[in-house]
Amino acid sequence: xxNFIDLTLSGVTSGAVYAAVALALVLIWRATRxxxxxxxxxxxxxxxxxxxxxxxxxxxxxxFGAALASGLLLGALVERVxxxxxxxxxxxxxxxxALGLYTxxxxxxxxxxxxTPRAFPPAFSIRGYDIGGTHVLFAPNxxxxxxxVVAIAGILALLFRFTSLGLQLRAAAFNSEVAQLLGVRxxxxxTVGWALAALTGAVAGVLVAPSVFLAPNxxxxxxxxxxxxxxxxxxxxxxxxxxxxxxxxxxxxxVGGYAGTALVPIAALVVLVVVLMVRPTGLFPTTSExxx
Amino acid sequence: xxxxxAAVRTGHVGTSTLARSLGLVFGVALLLLLLSNWLGxxxxxxxxxxxxxxxxxxxxxxxxxxxxQISLGHGAFMAVGAYAVMVLVGHGWALLPAICAAAAVCxxxxxxxxxxxxxxxxPYLAGATLAFAVGLxxxxxxFPATLGGENGLTINPPAVPAWLGANFSLExxxxxxxxxGALVVLFVLYNLVHSGIGRSLRAGRDDEIAASLCGxxxxxxxxxxxTISAGCAGLGGGLxxxxxxxxxxxxFSVTLSLSLLTGVVVGGLGSLAGAAWGAALLVLLPTxxxxxxxxxxxxxxxQGNLPFAIYGVVLIAVMLAWPTGIHGxxxxxxxxxxxxxxxx
Numbered sequence: 001x002x003n004f005i006d007l008t009l010s011g012v013t014s015g016a017v018y019a020a021v022a023l024a025l026v027l028i029w030r031a032t033r034x035x036x037x038x039x040x041x042x043x044x045x046x047x048x049x050x051x052x053x054x055x056x057x058x059x060x061x062x063x064f065g066a067a068l069a070s071g072l073l074l075g076a077l078v079e080r081v082x083x084x085x086x087x088x089x090x091x092x093x094x095x096x097x098a099l100g101l102y103t104x105x106x107x108x109x110x111x112x113x114x115x116t117p118r119a120f121p122p123a124f125s126i127r128g129y130d131i132g133g134t135h136v137l138f139a140p141n142x143x144x145x146x147x148x149v150v151a152i153a154g155i156l157a158l159l160f161r162f163t164s165l166g167l168q169l170r171a172a173a174f175n176s177e178v179a180q181l182l183g184v185r186x187x188x189x190x191t192v193g194w195a196l197a198a199l200t201g202a203v204a205g206v207l208v209a210p211s212v213f214l215a216p217n218x219x220x221x222x223x224x225x226x227x228x229x230x231x232x233x234x235x236x237x238x239x240x241x242x243x244x245x246x247x248x249x250x251x252x253x254x255v256g257g258y259a260g261t262a263l264v265p266i267a268a269l270v271v272l273v274v275v276l277m278v279r280p281t282g283l284f285p286t287t288s289e290x291x292x
Numbered sequence: 293x294x295x296x297x298a299a300v301r302t303g304h305v306g307t308s309t310l311a312r313s314l315g316l317v318f319g320v321a322l323l324l325l326l327l328s329n330w331l332g333x334x335x336x337x338x339x340x341x342x343x344x345x346x347x348x349x350x351x352x353x354x355x356x357x358x359x360x361q362i363s364l365g366h367g368a369f370m371a372v373g374a375y376a377v378m379v380l381v382g383h384g385w386a387l388l389p390a391i392c393a394a395a396a397v398c399x400x401x402x403x404x405x406x407x408x409x410x411x412x413x414x415p416y417l418a419g420a421t422l423a424f425a426v427g428l429x430x431x432x433x434x435f436p437a438t439l440g441g442e443n444g445l446t447i448n449p450p451a452v453p454a455w456l457g458a459n460f461s462l463e464x465x466x467x468x469x470x471x472x473g474a475l476v477v478l479f480v481l482y483n484l485v486h487s488g489i490g491r492s493l494r495a496g497r498d499d500e501i502a503a504s505l506c507g508x509x510x511x512x513x514x515x516x517x518x519t520i521s522a523g524c525a526g527l528g529g530g531l532x533x534x535x536x537x538x539x540x541x542x543x544f545s546v547t548l549s550l551s552l553l554t555g556v557v558v559g560g561l562g563s564l565a566g567a568a569w570g571a572a573l574l575v576l577l578p579t580x581x582x583x584x585x586x587x588x589x590x591x592x593x594x595q596g597n598l599p600f601a602i603y604g605v606v607l608i609a610v611m612l613a614w615p616t617g618i619h620g621x622x623x624x625x626x627x628x629x630x631x632x633x634x635x636x
Contacts, residue, residue, distance in 0.1 A: 035415050037550075082612075089615030090615060090616065097611045100605070100608035107599075107604065108601060110593060110596065111594045111598070115593075220546075224546065228419060228422075231419030231420070235415055262430060262434050263430070264430075265427040266428075266431065269423040270427075273420060276411070276419075280416060282416065
């Protein structure tokens with residue numbers, strides 16, 4: 001029973017991290033209909049920046065802030081410089097540009113920081129709580145991870161629902177031509193969408209870094225899980241991304257705990273295929289219309 | 293003379309697709325034969341690499357370009373093909389039947405995967421096939437006794453037949469095997485693209501509803517296209533096994549699937565010539581960037597990563613300059629030149 005509770009708690013923690021990555025992918029998908037395969041490399045870069053800032057200033061909070069700021073900047077920059085020119089090209093063109101960017105960022109990080117994994121400080125203790133004399137696999141830092149992801153999901157929801165910027169973002173994503181006719185600066189909204197997405201990704205990077213260690217390729221599995229989670233939930237639905245990520249986090253945690261870690265990638269495949277066979281556009285499809 | 297040129301350009305020479313495809317295959321075979329005679333053993337291996345990449349890329353290119361389905365999982369089919377050859381040759385099979393069986397195994401696996409894929413669209417299909425590419429190589433770790441675990445499986449290199457003479461190198465023989473497989477793929481896909489099946493696939497891609505109203509079973513066609521491209525990827529994997537004599541899970545990671553997609557799109561989607569460009573790119577670009585980085589005196593971190601950085605920059609640059617890939621870019625350039633000449 002304690003094993004079950006431990007697995008559930010660690011599933012919630014990893015689900016929270018997947019949720020942040022999935023949200024980043026969903027934001028970009030809604031804005032520009034592109035799967036950002038460079039997301040894993042982008043959040044790797046912002047986490048390295050956070051690590052450098054934490055080392056030089058000694059403050060976790062400033063480092064976290066640096067990750068957020070560099071994420072915003074990087075997302076906006078990537079959209080303006082690389083994605084805008086291929087926005088009207090065949091849809092796979094932007095995917096290849098993103099893969100090229102992934103390669104460039106990974107190798108740049110390797111050039112500057114080398115391939116040796118580095119430790120990244122957690123925000124709080126990683127020693128599990130003692131509840132009623134038993135030691136559970138859930139530490140103050142895990143509470144922090146879950147709360148931060150809940151906060152960022154909440155802020156994004158409020159931003160999209162209750163602000164003028166959010167309305168313009170939704171309009172630009174829903175129908176860019178009509179939005180443009182109504183005076184929405186669609187290009188700027190796409191830039192803002194990418195910036196917000198990269199910021200969300202940067203949060204995920206800083207949160208997960210203490211457990212995966214900091215190295216150029218160490219965030220690739222998080223990116224893949226985030227993508228699977230986003231597809232599970234339905235790429236058009238931010239709440240779907242969060243639910244999909246939680247389901248995936250729990251499922252993978254149980255499989256890893258009860259059946260062995262070698263089966264985890266296969267379990268992810270099985271979960272995804274089963275869900276997609278029943279619901280081909282994810283758990284939370286926002287529209288039944290299909291572009292033909 | 294000019295009417296003949298026009299007829300050739302539009303493809304109406306009065307000959308059947310079969311005859312044209314045979315002509316193409318024999319022409320390319322002759323070229324490859326001359327090339328393999330002229331190349332040294334290192335470049336012969338590169339030719340062999342290009343040939344097995346071509347087999348997988350051509351299948352994927354037809355799938356994406358013709359039926360509009362995206363697969364990020366073709367590296368997994370290559371893995372199945374390579375492991376099938378490894379296991380069968382390990383059980384005493386000859387290489388040729390083992391390679392054929394590898395392609396057949398992938399066709400058999402391709403049917404259910406393709407049937408599942410025909411229900412999915414765009415990014416959902418991409419996600420499912422990506423999970424396939426991640427999940428399948430993990431099987432090698434799960435069954436270390438048959439599949440060799442992390443270290444993978446090895447076989448002895450194929451024996452060079454005696455009738456080719458004592459001076460015939462192993463590399464040239466491997467290049468011949470791989471090129472023969474690639475030519476089979478070229479023949480099959482050329483006929484497929486120019487057949488009624490190819491036309492109905494394009495109809496289903498362009499407008500699914502209209503195509504079904506015309507009586508086409510789009511889902512079944514998409515399953516067929518997926519199955520054929522899975523078979524091509526399996527054949528490519530089998531050829532890989534014949535050339536490298538080694539299959540490890542790490543060789544068939546997600547990176548391979550993504551490189552296949554990259555080769556297809558950068559080469560030019562939907563055309564067999566584009567697949568050839570993509571294969572050349574996947575083989576030559578890493579070699580060139582590595583030797584370029586090696587010729588500069590840099591510190592280890594920079595030197596080790598520079599090839600990948602250049603690779604990424606080239607991908608981005610090609611896509612920004614020619615969004616339709618190398619083949620599309622060259623065709624546009626040729627069209628530009630010919631209209632200029634005609635105006636004059």
